[in-house]
Amino acid sequence: xxxSKLFIPILKxxxxxxxxxxxQLMLRVGMIKQSSAGIYSWLPxxxxxxxxxxxxxxxxxxKIGVQEILMPTIQSSEIWKESGRxxxxxxxxxxxxxxxxxxxxxxxxxxxxxxxIFRSSIKSYKSLPQLLYHIxxxxxxxxxxxxxxxxxxxxxxxxAYSFDISDEEAFFSYNKFFLSYLKTFKRxxxxxxPMAADTGPIGGNLSHEFVILAETGExxxxxxxxxxxxxxxxxxxxxxSLEVMRQEYEKYYSVTDEKFNKEEFxxxxxxxxxxxxxxxxxxxxxxxxxxxxxxxxxxxxxxxxKKDFVKMGSYGIGVSRLVGAIIEAxxxxxxxxxxxxISIAPYDVSIIPMINxxxxxxxxxxxxxxxxxKKNNIDTIIDDTDENLSSKIKKMNLIGAPYQIIIGxxxxxxxxxxxxxxxxxxxxxxxxxxxxxxxxxxxx
Amino acid sequence: xxxSKLFIPILKxxxxxxxxxxxQLMLRVGMIKQSSAGIYSWLPxxxxxxxxxxxxxxxxxxKIGVQEILMPTIQSSEIWKESGRxxxxxxxxxxxxxxxxxxxxxxxxxxxxxxxIFRSSIKSYKSLPQLLYHIxxxxxxxxxxxxxxxxxxxxxxxxAYSFDISDEEAFFSYNKFFLSYLKTFKRxxxxxxPMAADTGPIGGNLSHEFVILAETGExxxxxxxxxxxxxxxxxxxxxxSLEVMRQEYEKYYSVTDEKFNKEEFxxxxxxxxxxxxxxxxxxxxxxxxxxxxxxxxxxxxxxxxKKDFVKMGSYGIGVSRLVGAIIEAxxxxxxxxxxxxISIAPYDVSIIPMINxxxxxxxxxxxxxxxxxKKNNIDTIIDDTDENLSSKIKKMNLIGAPYQIIIGxxxxxxxxxxxxxxxxxxxxxxxxxxxxxxxxxxxx
Numbered sequence: 104x105x106x107s108k109l110f111i112p113i114l115k116x117x118x119x120x121x122x123x124x125x126x127q128l129m130l131r132v133g134m135i136k137q138s139s140a141g142i143y144s145w146l147p148x149x150x151x152x153x154x155x156x157x158x159x160x161x162x163x164x165x166k167i168g169v170q171e172i173l174m175p176t177i178q179s180s181e182i183w184k185e186s187g188r189x190x191x192x193x194x195x196x197x198x199x200x201x202x203x204x205x206x207x208x209x210x211x212x213x214x215x216x217x218x219x220i221f222r223s224s225i226k227s228y229k230s231l232p233q234l235l236y237h238i239x240x241x242x243x244x245x246x247x248x249x250x251x252x253x254x255x256x257x258x259x260x261x262x263a264y265s266f267d268i269s270d271e272e273a274f275f276s277y278n279k280f281f282l283s284y285l286k287t288f289k290r291x292x293x294x295x296x297p298m299a300a301d302t303g304p305i306g307g308n309l310s311h312e313f314v315i316l317a318e319t320g321e322x323x324x325x326x327x328x329x330x331x332x333x334x335x336x337x338x339x340x341x342x343x344s345l346e347v348m349r350q351e352y353e354k355y356y357s358v359t360d361e362k363f364n365k366e367e368f369x370x371x372x373x374x375x376x377x378x379x380x381x382x383x384x385x386x387x388x389x390x391x392x393x394x395x396x397x398x399x400x401x402x403x404x405x406x407x408x409k410k411d412f413v414k415m416g417s418y419g420i421g422v423s424r425l426v427g428a429i430i431e432a433x434x435x436x437x438x439x440x441x442x443x444x445i446s447i448a449p450y451d452v453s454i455i456p457m458i459n460x461x462x463x464x465x466x467x468x469x470x471x472x473x474x475x476x477k478k479n480n481i482d483t484i485i486d487d488t489d490e491n492l493s494s495k496i497k498k499m500n501l502i503g504a505p506y507q508i509i510i511g512x513x514x515x516x517x518x519x520x521x522x523x524x525x526x527x528x529x530x531x532x533x534x535x536x537x538x539x540x541x542x543x544x545x546x547x
Numbered sequence: 548x549x550x551s552k553l554f555i556p557i558l559k560x561x562x563x564x565x566x567x568x569x570x571q572l573m574l575r576v577g578m579i580k581q582s583s584a585g586i587y588s589w590l591p592x593x594x595x596x597x598x599x600x601x602x603x604x605x606x607x608x609x610k611i612g613v614q615e616i617l618m619p620t621i622q623s624s625e626i627w628k629e630s631g632r633x634x635x636x637x638x639x640x641x642x643x644x645x646x647x648x649x650x651x652x653x654x655x656x657x658x659x660x661x662x663x664i665f666r667s668s669i670k671s672y673k674s675l676p677q678l679l680y681h682i683x684x685x686x687x688x689x690x691x692x693x694x695x696x697x698x699x700x701x702x703x704x705x706x707a708y709s710f711d712i713s714d715e716e717a718f719f720s721y722n723k724f725f726l727s728y729l730k731t732f733k734r735x736x737x738x739x740x741p742m743a744a745d746t747g748p749i750g751g752n753l754s755h756e757f758v759i760l761a762e763t764g765e766x767x768x769x770x771x772x773x774x775x776x777x778x779x780x781x782x783x784x785x786x787x788s789l790e791v792m793r794q795e796y797e798k799y800y801s802v803t804d805e806k807f808n809k810e811e812f813x814x815x816x817x818x819x820x821x822x823x824x825x826x827x828x829x830x831x832x833x834x835x836x837x838x839x840x841x842x843x844x845x846x847x848x849x850x851x852x853k854k855d856f857v858k859m860g861s862y863g864i865g866v867s868r869l870v871g872a873i874i875e876a877x878x879x880x881x882x883x884x885x886x887x888x889i890s891i892a893p894y895d896v897s898i899i900p901m902i903n904x905x906x907x908x909x910x911x912x913x914x915x916x917x918x919x920x921k922k923n924n925i926d927t928i929i930d931d932t933d934e935n936l937s938s939k940i941k942k943m944n945l946i947g948a949p950y951q952i953i954i955g956x957x958x959x960x961x962x963x964x965x966x967x968x969x970x971x972x973x974x975x976x977x978x979x980x981x982x983x984x985x986x987x988x989x990x991x
Contacts, residue, residue: 138663142623172554175587179582195646240684
């Protein structure tokens with residue numbers, strides 16, 4: 104796409120209201136626009152990145168056999184009264200009265216609604232396990248929304264729910280998600296570590312947060328460095344293999360401040376392995392047994408003829424939040440360079456032609472390259488405005504396509520000035536550029 | 548997928564609360580589940596169909612150069628007060644107060660919000676036209692929600708908005724959408740005819756509804772039959788060509804009852820060409836000039852140095868509604884046969900094996916075929932339950948994959964019992980089945 108035709112409203116300077124770098128960058132390059140306190144519109148650049156993240160999240164859910172559904176944003180208060188959370192949830196729940204004066208609410212999470220769907224459909228242990236997910240807007244009426252989309256009110260989230268016949272089977276489901284989350288974040292080029300966590304208003308007694316390291320993170324974290332050396336390369340989607348994987352991770356101390364115990368940390372982790380830093384939560388999984396199925400009567404027939412309440416877990420990934428989290432992890436604020444992982448970049452490459460007044464030959468050359476890249480399924484943005492070359496490069500450094508082709512006076516013949524965004528340029532032929540980018544895309 | 552593992556809660560009989568056939572079928576095969584009055588959850592089968600429709604709608608928007616954004620569901624009342632619609636909209640607008648007592652609302656449409664985004668970003672005629680769309684949940688607080696998702700309260704809609712410098716340019720944009728809509732509905736295997744329409748609460752004086760014929764439709768329609776012979780095969784995305792296309796369509800009388808004038812109808816349409824029937828609205832486009840840009844101050848600099856308010860239009864397609872509309876148009880209620888167009892079918896083909904007690908050889912055979920189809924990217928559902936063959940066929944007739952392979956006593960060697968759903972079966976080799984289905988998929 105040609106930047107002159109795109110809806111990418113770029114600001115000259117960092118907006119003063121933005122306190123953290125993801126918020127600054129997203130406003131600066133027009134990824135989002137605030138519409139009211141804690142509520143944002145996603146403009147084309149931000150939307151593209153979010154959709155690519157959503158796609159990866161979806162693919163990794165499908166791989167472990169979770170079925171996609173879609174629950175509405177507006178829920179009736181009745182099911183929340185059944186579970187007992189209608190009063191408990193407090194003021195963060197956006198409560199609504201419709202024209203008939205019925206009590207409704209904008210769903211902050213979906214345990215009740217999915218339990219209601221389950222109980223009306225599944226009657227026998229034979230139909231278990233059931234793993235369901237949806238990706239839908241949620242609303243939490245934060246008293247002080249801040250940090251852009253990192254702590255906003257209306258946000259986009261993947262939440263999944265598991266239904267099993269026993270604790271053992273439920274842990275199997277839990278571990279499937281544990282694996283799936285590690286793989287999801289890896290595809291997003293993030294190192295997310297699972298941390299023992301509190302369960303908060305969701306409930307239950309087993310829970311992990313997935314946290315990425317970032318100095319601007321809001322959670323303080325305490326971990327054994329060796330947890331970073333683990334991987335899931337050998338793990339397969341079977342009960343035993345998944346169990347071993349989780350045990351591996353749980354061997355190493357790794358908690359957020361809510362769970363932190365200084366004495367335990369110092370006893371379990373030798374001095375040289377202690378990591379104390381900050382992080383951002385990007386996923387959270389919970390096991391809570393029959394906390395919802397019991398009060399809501401979600402039971403199945405067991406083999407012997409008896410009935411029992413199903414054992415449930417829930418599993419969240421903040422899709423819109425990840426856009427910000429990735430910027431926090433990747434954006435070089437000092438040099439004003441953002442390089443998106445190619446799997447989720449808004450464009451694969453940017454073409455930056457020098458355009459002198461009344462002289463279009465470099466733009467023509469750029470357009471030809473654009474056409475060639477497009478033929479090869481490389482998603483390209485071209486800066487066809489008449490700004491000077493250095494301000495164009497600056498702009499493209501912020502937009503963050505991972506590669507750049509500069510068409511300027513150094514361009515000679517076949518050899519193009521090519522670079523990885525933020526690094527030094529070198530000369531490369533177009534066909535080699537196409538090969539390089541295509542290989543990177545396939546790898547990711 | 549194996550039906551025993553899927554979340555497809557099927558009912559034995561038509562639910563008594565459903566009055567029209569789309570509502571009956573969708574409840575019967577577990578495509579949706581009502582969560583409260585006029586609010587539905589989409590279960591895997593329904594979700595899959597809706598997502599495929601969404602994909603086609605999106606592709607056709609992208610083809611005419613509309614950029615995708617995503618506006619939030621919750622809006623501030625302030626912009627609606629600027630446009631003057633906050634009071635006008637009446638009780639169908641779901642009004643909300645947040646914890647800080649701010650007046651909010653759940654967006655029933657987005658003219659105000661998109662105008663607000665536009666005015667803060669675009670300052671010059673050089674950046675026009677701008678065409679923006681989003682696909683997002685909307686809420687209209689219907690007093691009597693009914694007919695399932697056809698007249699519900701929370702619904703999924705594609706709405707686009709155009710911004711132009713003059714009436715002439717704005718009509719060019721309008722005509723792009725006119726073409727895009729004809730193409731979209733064609734890909735959904737629907738014959739939608741454009742009809743002159745009233746503009747209602749959106750405003751303006753030029754508007755077309757796109758209506759498909761269905762006896763259960765809620766709009767009465769009056770048309771000249773010859774409009775069905777038109778097509779857009781020769782139309783290209785240029786001003787003149789689009790103008791000619793719209794003139795062609797407008798030559799023939801075609802209105803809903805709001806615009807109906809008996810005298811005019813009888814004068815313009817000869818007896819043999821008169822069509823009086825019912826239809827379902829699936830799309831609606833509007834041109835309303837500066838109705839929103841003027842009160843909200845959305846202006847741009849003109850070439851000569853002056854400023855003017857931009858000319859706007861809006862363009863809606865009910866994505867969730869289309870699921871129901873397609874059922875209304877395609878479902879053979881008498882024989883209980885639904886055959887989805889392959890472009891949006893939940894599965895391409897269903898395998899229906901006869902399974903006798905303690906005898907698995909036909910299921911094994913079915914599983915092998917399933918594996919082979921999967922390798923060829925054919926999305927297959929297999930009924931691995933132990934119900935009898937005729938009730939399995941009945942079930943698959945309702946689920947509506949457009950093809951069926953029956954593995955029963957008539958299966959001999961290489962030749963499989965194959966049929967188009969609802970038609971007679973014949974013998975075909977697996978490789979020819981794969982070829983046939985693949986060709987059909989590529990065509991659509």
